Amino acid sequence: MKRVGRLNRLQRMGLLAFLAGLAVLFSLLSPHFLRWENLSNVLLQSAVQIVVAVGMTLVVATRGIDLSVGSVMALSGIVTAGLMKAHWAWDLALLAGLASGATMGALNGLGVALLGINPFIVTLGTAGIFRAVALIATDARPIYGFPLGFRALGSGRWGPLPSSALIALAAFVFGALVVAWTRFGTNARAVGDNLEAAYRLGVPVTRTRIGIYTLCSTFAALGGIIVTARLNTAEAIAGMGIELEAIAAVVMGGTSFAGGEASVPGTLLGALIIGTLANGLTIINVPTYYQQLVIGVVFMVAVLADRLRRRTQRNALFET
Amino acid sequence: MLRNEWLFGLILLLVVWTLPLFPGSASAEPMTPWEKARAATFAKLGEVPRPDAPLKIGTVLVTLSNPFWVSMKEGYENAAREFGVTIDVQAAPQENSVANQLNILENMVAKDYDALCAHTITARNLIPAFVKAARKGIPVVSDNRVDLAAAHEAGAEPITLGLVDFYGQGRLGAEYIARTLSEKGGGKVAIIEGLPGAPQSEARTRGAKDAFEAFPDVEMVSSQPGNWDRAKAFSVTQNLIQAHPDLAGIQCANDIMALAAVEAIEAAGKTGRIMVVGIDLIPQGKEAIRQGRLAGSVAFSPFVIGETVARAAIAAAQGLKIPEDLEVVSVLATKDNIGRLADWK
Numbered sequence: 001m002k003r004v005g006r007l008n009r010l011q012r013m014g015l016l017a018f019l020a021g022l023a024v025l026f027s028l029l030s031p032h033f034l035r036w037e038n039l040s041n042v043l044l045q046s047a048v049q050i051v052v053a054v055g056m057t058l059v060v061a062t063r064g065i066d067l068s069v070g071s072v073m074a075l076s077g078i079v080t081a082g083l084m085k086a087h088w089a090w091d092l093a094l095l096a097g098l099a100s101g102a103t104m105g106a107l108n109g110l111g112v113a114l115l116g117i118n119p120f121i122v123t124l125g126t127a128g129i130f131r132a133v134a135l136i137a138t139d140a141r142p143i144y145g146f147p148l149g150f151r152a153l154g155s156g157r158w159g160p161l162p163s164s165a166l167i168a169l170a171a172f173v174f175g176a177l178v179v180a181w182t183r184f185g186t187n188a189r190a191v192g193d194n195l196e197a198a199y200r201l202g203v204p205v206t207r208t209r210i211g212i213y214t215l216c217s218t219f220a221a222l223g224g225i226i227v228t229a230r231l232n233t234a235e236a237i238a239g240m241g242i243e244l245e246a247i248a249a250v251v252m253g254g255t256s257f258a259g260g261e262a263s264v265p266g267t268l269l270g271a272l273i274i275g276t277l278a279n280g281l282t283i284i285n286v287p288t289y290y291q292q293l294v295i296g297v298v299f300m301v302a303v304l305a306d307r308l309r310r311r312t313q314r315n316a317l318f319e320t
Numbered sequence: 321m322l323r324n325e326w327l328f329g330l331i332l333l334l335v336v337w338t339l340p341l342f343p344g345s346a347s348a349e350p351m352t353p354w355e356k357a358r359a360a361t362f363a364k365l366g367e368v369p370r371p372d373a374p375l376k377i378g379t380v381l382v383t384l385s386n387p388f389w390v391s392m393k394e395g396y397e398n399a400a401r402e403f404g405v406t407i408d409v410q411a412a413p414q415e416n417s418v419a420n421q422l423n424i425l426e427n428m429v430a431k432d433y434d435a436l437c438a439h440t441i442t443a444r445n446l447i448p449a450f451v452k453a454a455r456k457g458i459p460v461v462s463d464n465r466v467d468l469a470a471a472h473e474a475g476a477e478p479i480t481l482g483l484v485d486f487y488g489q490g491r492l493g494a495e496y497i498a499r500t501l502s503e504k505g506g507g508k509v510a511i512i513e514g515l516p517g518a519p520q521s522e523a524r525t526r527g528a529k530d531a532f533e534a535f536p537d538v539e540m541v542s543s544q545p546g547n548w549d550r551a552k553a554f555s556v557t558q559n560l561i562q563a564h565p566d567l568a569g570i571q572c573a574n575d576i577m578a579l580a581a582v583e584a585i586e587a588a589g590k591t592g593r594i595m596v597v598g599i600d601l602i603p604q605g606k607e608a609i610r611q612g613r614l615a616g617s618v619a620f621s622p623f624v625i626g627e628t629v630a631r632a633a634i635a636a637a638q639g640l641k642i643p644e645d646l647e648v649v650s651v652l653a654t655k656d657n658i659g660r661l662a663d664w665k
């Protein structure tokens with residue numbers, strides 16, 4: 001088992017090396033890449049993806065998926081914005097926004113754990129429902145103009161770092177701790193590894209699964225709040241397509257759809273690689289559609305590398 | 321002697337070759353409506369000097385998944401060639417990728433361009449990048465869809481051009497209907513609007529209403545939203561024909577809806593009895609005007625918009641003042657001039 005842990009670390013080192021390679025490549029191609037101004041842009045622009053992807057990591061570890069994160073982002077942003085417009089203090093509105101996200105996640109979890117519906121189906125359905133509620137509630141019109149304190153969450157700076165990057169860092173640390181140090185995290189991995197076995201071993205399966213989806217949507221709500229603060233606007237189209245970016249970061253980071261393991265640090269690296277690619281390709285002036293092509297190819301390469309690592313890992317398991 | 325003939329021949333050849341480079345010198349062809357509209361638009365901006373130092377300008381468009389924006393990109397590229405400057409053009413992946421578009425412009429601000437051009441998706445999504453550009457003293461040329469109050473409050477000073485006079489477009493199209501009907505003794509007219517609440521739709525509708533009201537023998541019987549949508553405009557037209565069998569003209573807020581209105585009129589067996597005018601002059605619209613099915617369409621050129629914003633940015637990078645109300649010239653396309661509109665882009 002020691003060798004397995006070493007191989008996981010190897011995977012993370014591989015991602016880190018790849019990220020460093022990208023940075024070297026882009027700084028050779030453009031003098032503008034390796035400047036703090038631009039690097040802080042990368043952090044600022046990856047923050048939302050990191051937050052959402054950390055939540056997604058937990059869901060994927062239970063052999064699930066959450067396609068509703070984008071819609072949850074939009075609706076929680078709108079809840080937060082609407083309450084601020086109704087003269088709530090912004091911090092209270094923020095908490096209410098997170099709570100609305102948690103509620104949506106609990107609904108996903110109920111569908112998956114209690115009704116036993118495939119998570120792909122449940123969250124595809126709720127994605128449509130939450131988005132529709134967001135459109136209906138706002139009549140598709142943006143809500144804008146928020147207090148300075150709230151906007152600082154998205155576009156402010158704490159020291160040299162963009163505040164949203166610090167929020168993302170906190171979300172990452174929290175997610176990593178939950179997975180590595182809590183009984184809840186262990187249970188989640190057990191559920192993903194083998195649902196039947198976990199149940200027989202006395203793992204509170206239903207509660208764990210509902211909890212996981214609730215947590216994922218709360219992270220998504222946090223992402224929605226950061227976007228709302230950054231754009232100083234909440235709108236029903238926010239977060240469109242983010243589920244794919246988040247899943248890409250999770251898979252790149254080495255968390256397997258086969259469940260049973262979760263690499264939150266890997267997800268962080270995956271999100272940073274995607275963010276660095278998007279930023280660097282703009283800096284060296286690659287047209288948008290080619291950017292999507294490059295990101296897609298890099299994603300496939302990462303997945304293949306992961307497949308290779310798994311094969312080695314399986315062999316290692318049999319040897320010991 | 322022979323040598324001199326050679327020389328003479330060579331010079332003659334050179335003159336003939338370079339003749340087209342001097343506009344007006346030998347061209348018997350009058351300017352096309354597009355060339356005229358382009359020249360009139362540039363005249364409003366005034367002389368833009370060719371920069372001495374090599375300028376670098378960054379541009380972010382809404383998306384390139386739509387011919388309108390591709391044509392605009394070509395306008396930028398043309399201006400870059402004409403002025404010997406570098407213009408990098410980027411675009412968001414989709415028409416609603418608000419955060420992506422902001423990321424792109426922020427990354428461009430970090431690249432130290434001499435000026436930036438920004439075609440914002442919503443009134444506010446690019447403001448954080450405008451603020452960063454303002455802090456670095458990079459001039460940003462955008463358009464009047466930007467919420468200037470919000471931009472100023474955040475500390476940004478973008479130059480916002482008028483670019484498209486939506487009100488004037490609605491007015492131009494409706495006036496053509498009203499004038500034509502008025503010559504024949506007047507008649508009943510209607511308006512098919514775009515999406516309720518969309519600024520382009522509201523302005524085009526207001527322009528059309530004002531034009532119709534200016535003619536006493538023209539009676540406006542209805543103004544209904546068609547949501548920019550083909551199917552919706554088709555059923556709205558059907559209902560209009562039902563309610564007003566003597567309807568004589570419809571001004572539509574875009575060509576898609578105008579073409580749907582034409583379809584509905586033909587399906588109702590009223591071919592040629594109701595004048596329909598659209599806006600945008602899309603290729604199918606051009607074709608329908610040529611066939612005499614569509615009475616007209618108000619054309620404005622995305623290519624010239626790209627050129628104009630690029631010129632404004634080149635001027636701004638050299639510290640020149642830009643007339644903020646600057647708008648591109650719109651032209652009414654009808655069966656009379658459609659033959660000369662082949663080069664409209």
